[in-house]
Amino acid sequence: MSEGRPLVLYVDDERANRIVFEQSLGTEFRIQAVPDGPSALAVLDREEVAVLVTDMRMPGMSGEELLRIAKERKPATIRMVVTAYADVEPILRAINEGLVARYIIKPWLRPELVQVLRWAIEAWTFSRNSLALYSRLMETERLATLGSIAGALVHDLKQPLMSLLCNAELLRELAKSSETLERALAHVPLTVDERERLIELLRDLDSVTSDLRTSTLHLSSLIDGLRELGKPRDKATGTHVTDPLPIVRHAMAVCQELAIKGHASILYEGPTALPRVQMSATELxxxxxxxxxxxxxxxxxxxxxxxxxxxxxxxxQNMLELCVRDDGVGMPPEVLGRVGTPFFTTRAEGTGLGLAQCQRLVGSAGGRFRIESEPGRGTTVTIVLPVAA
Ligand SMILES: Nc1ncnc2c1ncn2[C@@H]1O[C@H](COP(=O)(O)OP(=O)(O)O)[C@@H](O)[C@H]1O
Ligand SMILES: [Mg+2]
Structure with a gap:
C-alpha cells in the first residue's frame, strides 16, 4: 500500500540529517532520502515524486542546480529547501526564479515540517494536472515566503545593531569625561601636534557619538519596518504629519559619502519651505x-x-510632488518592468527591497509612486504625497 502514497524525496549530503529526516517523518510520509543531486535526479526520472526537499550546500551538484534541473524535468513536483539562515542569498534567488515553493530553516521542528509536507502533498495532489492552478499557488507561496524571509533578516540584523547601540552608549559615557581627559592631557609628555590632535578628537567625541546613536536608532526603526513587508497596512492609523524639507536635507547628508564615491552631486531644487505631508518622518x-x-x-x-x-x-493643490532624478545608467524595459518586486535586484550586493519598500510606504501613506527611466539617460522616480490639512 505504501507504494500508492505520494513520495517525498529528501536530498542531504549529511548522513545524520537523512536519518533524522527519515526516522521522524517516515511514519507519516513515504520518504526516500539520497545523498546528492545526481541520485535525486535518478529517482525523479524513475518515480513520480510529489515533493522534493533539498539541502542547499552540497559538494558536487548544489541544491540550486538540482532545483533548476528538477523544475525543468518535473515541473509538477513541489520543490522545497531546508537550509540555514546564512544561506539567505541563494534562497532569494531560488524564490525569485520560482525554483522553490518554500524553505525551511534548520534546525527544523518535526511538527512544523509535518505541516509543511502535508501542505506540499495536498498542493501537489490538486495542482499536478493544472499548470494554471500550480502557478497561482506558487505565487501565493512566494509572497508568504518573502514575508517570512523578511522576518528572518530582521532577526539577523537586530543582533549586531543592538551591540552597536550598546557601544555607542558606552562612547557617550566617555564623551561626558572629555573635559577631564583634556585637562589630563596637559600632564602628559606630548608634542604640540599630538596634543592638539587629541584635543580635537576629544571635542568631536560628543557630536560623533550622538550621530552614531541617532543613525543606529534610525537603522533599528528601518529594520522594524522590514518586518511589515508584505503586510497590508491600515490607512487610518497613518496620521503622521511631517515637514519634508529637513528630511530631504537629512537624506542628502546621509547619501553624501556614497555619492562622492560614485562621482555624483546631490542637489535640491524647490521652494525653501514645503507644506507638511501625511507620512511619518522615519518612513519618508x-x-x-x-x-x-x-x-x-x-x-x-x-x-x-x-x-x-x-x-x-x-x-x-493638496499634494506635494517629490522627484528624485538621476542621469545614471537608466533601466532597460525588462528591468523597469520588474523593479519594485521584492528581492528583485540587478546589483551583486543589492537586496532588491529598496523600491518595494518605497512603493509600500508611499502607498500606505495614501500617495502615488511612479518610475520613468531611459537606458543611458537616467531615471526619475516621482512620489506624490497628500499634504496635511
Ligand atoms: N535610479 C536607478 N537607476 C537605474 N536602475 C535602478 C535605479 N533604481 C533602481 N534601479 C534598479 O532596480 C533594482 C532594484 O532596486 P532596489 O529595489 O532599490 O534594490 P537594490 O538597490 O537592493 O538592488 C536595482 O538593482 C537596479 O537594477
Ligand atoms: Mg536600492
Missing part, C-alpha cells in the same frame, strides 16, 4: 534615502566623470 526618510542611493549607484554605474542626483519638489 527611508523612502528618500533609498531613492537617492539608487540614483547615486546608477550614476556610479555609468562611470562618467560626474553625474547628478536631484531632488525636485513641487506643490500642487
Amino acid at each position: 526618510t527611508q523612502v528618500l534615502i533609498n531613492l537617492v542611493q539608487n540614483g547615486a549607484q546608477a550614476v556610479a554605474a555609468r562611470g562618467a566623470p560626474q553625474g547628478t542626483v536631484s531632488i525636485v519638489a513641487r506643490t500642487e
Whole structure:
C-alpha cells in the first residue's frame, strides 16, 4: 500500500540529517532520502515524486542546480529547501526564479515540517494536472515566503545593531569625561601636534557619538519596518504629519559619502519651505534615502566623470510632488518592468527591497509612486504625497 502514497524525496549530503529526516517523518510520509543531486535526479526520472526537499550546500551538484534541473524535468513536483539562515542569498534567488515553493530553516521542528509536507502533498495532489492552478499557488507561496524571509533578516540584523547601540552608549559615557581627559592631557609628555590632535578628537567625541546613536536608532526603526513587508497596512492609523524639507536635507547628508564615491552631486531644487505631508518622518526618510542611493549607484554605474542626483519638489493643490532624478545608467524595459518586486535586484550586493519598500510606504501613506527611466539617460522616480490639512 505504501507504494500508492505520494513520495517525498529528501536530498542531504549529511548522513545524520537523512536519518533524522527519515526516522521522524517516515511514519507519516513515504520518504526516500539520497545523498546528492545526481541520485535525486535518478529517482525523479524513475518515480513520480510529489515533493522534493533539498539541502542547499552540497559538494558536487548544489541544491540550486538540482532545483533548476528538477523544475525543468518535473515541473509538477513541489520543490522545497531546508537550509540555514546564512544561506539567505541563494534562497532569494531560488524564490525569485520560482525554483522553490518554500524553505525551511534548520534546525527544523518535526511538527512544523509535518505541516509543511502535508501542505506540499495536498498542493501537489490538486495542482499536478493544472499548470494554471500550480502557478497561482506558487505565487501565493512566494509572497508568504518573502514575508517570512523578511522576518528572518530582521532577526539577523537586530543582533549586531543592538551591540552597536550598546557601544555607542558606552562612547557617550566617555564623551561626558572629555573635559577631564583634556585637562589630563596637559600632564602628559606630548608634542604640540599630538596634543592638539587629541584635543580635537576629544571635542568631536560628543557630536560623533550622538550621530552614531541617532543613525543606529534610525537603522533599528528601518529594520522594524522590514518586518511589515508584505503586510497590508491600515490607512487610518497613518496620521503622521511631517515637514519634508529637513528630511530631504537629512537624506542628502546621509547619501553624501556614497555619492562622492560614485562621482555624483546631490542637489535640491524647490521652494525653501514645503507644506507638511501625511507620512511619518522615519518612513519618508527611508523612502528618500533609498531613492537617492539608487540614483547615486546608477550614476556610479555609468562611470562618467560626474553625474547628478536631484531632488525636485513641487506643490500642487493638496499634494506635494517629490522627484528624485538621476542621469545614471537608466533601466532597460525588462528591468523597469520588474523593479519594485521584492528581492528583485540587478546589483551583486543589492537586496532588491529598496523600491518595494518605497512603493509600500508611499502607498500606505495614501500617495502615488511612479518610475520613468531611459537606458543611458537616467531615471526619475516621482512620489506624490497628500499634504496635511
Ligand atoms: N535610479 C536607478 N537607476 C537605474 N536602475 C535602478 C535605479 N533604481 C533602481 N534601479 C534598479 O532596480 C533594482 C532594484 O532596486 P532596489 O529595489 O532599490 O534594490 P537594490 O538597490 O537592493 O538592488 C536595482 O538593482 C537596479 O537594477
Ligand atoms: Mg536600492
